[in-house]
Amino acid sequence: MKNVKALNVLFGLLLIGNSAISQGLNNEVIRANMLVDWERAKVYTKEYLDAMPESGINFKPKADMRSFAEQMLHMSQSTMTVISIATGAEPLYQDKVLEKMKEYKNKAALTKLVMESYDYAIQSIEKMDASKMDSLIRRGNYETDQFGWLNKVFEHQTHHRAQTTIYLRLKGIKAPNEKLF
Template identity: 40%
Template structure:
């Protein structure tokens, strides 16, 4: 009986955690992340998009192209939406290295994620999705997409500072 009560309590906690998150809150988070990411793209002068602190790291353009591909892939894992650019390597595509193309890809990747989140059933947040060695919930995949772009924006902040540019102000709300 004690094991059954523990199991029921755990299910209640998990159900409660998923009920706190809505597609609306996720969309708001991704809209804010999109705006901040575009601010970062705008902050770096166009002639510095090939800047890299050392040869063994990504250029400024590649940071955002990689992050865009991650936003698409990770959010696709969570939402089930058909992945765009599935057979491409955005950060290696020479045609995408300009400021305007990076801006377009950042916008497109966030629009993809936001549209996919809007169109998903929040009751599916708890479903497990397996990709490679990872078995996590749909909601966790979406949160990983948000975490991934935040990580690369943090790296981009260093690139900006190394060029004497103050990074854009964080948008908490």
């Protein structure tokens, strides 16, 4: 029941947009629901990592595409970067391009780093000052509030995890069932 309530709040927020915050929706409730979603996304992504055998970690559907590992590494680095923008947390791996680093292109190291990125997101959201959820943050040409940045980073990790469904299917592996709740 708790997860259904969280999902209903999230869908409602997506429908009414960032103005929900300015209309009095409790920022602590928003943060709590985001944490539920990040925990769920972490479990779901771990299922994807577990499903791909070691022999498929560096699989590329086409030569000009990212490998399975590179998708996950890109997703993780972007998660940590954007979470640091959104929450003010100290960024991790900021001077590295993780998807180019060979040391993370094996199943154990990849899984450890991807789970670290989820833990970083969860811990950063837990520690952030939710009362500032409507504070504007500019990065380059893009400016939105803290809530908007958090939505963007969640959307991004979902996008890249979903792309790896094709990698699993091309290897003859059934992708994990969706985890909407």
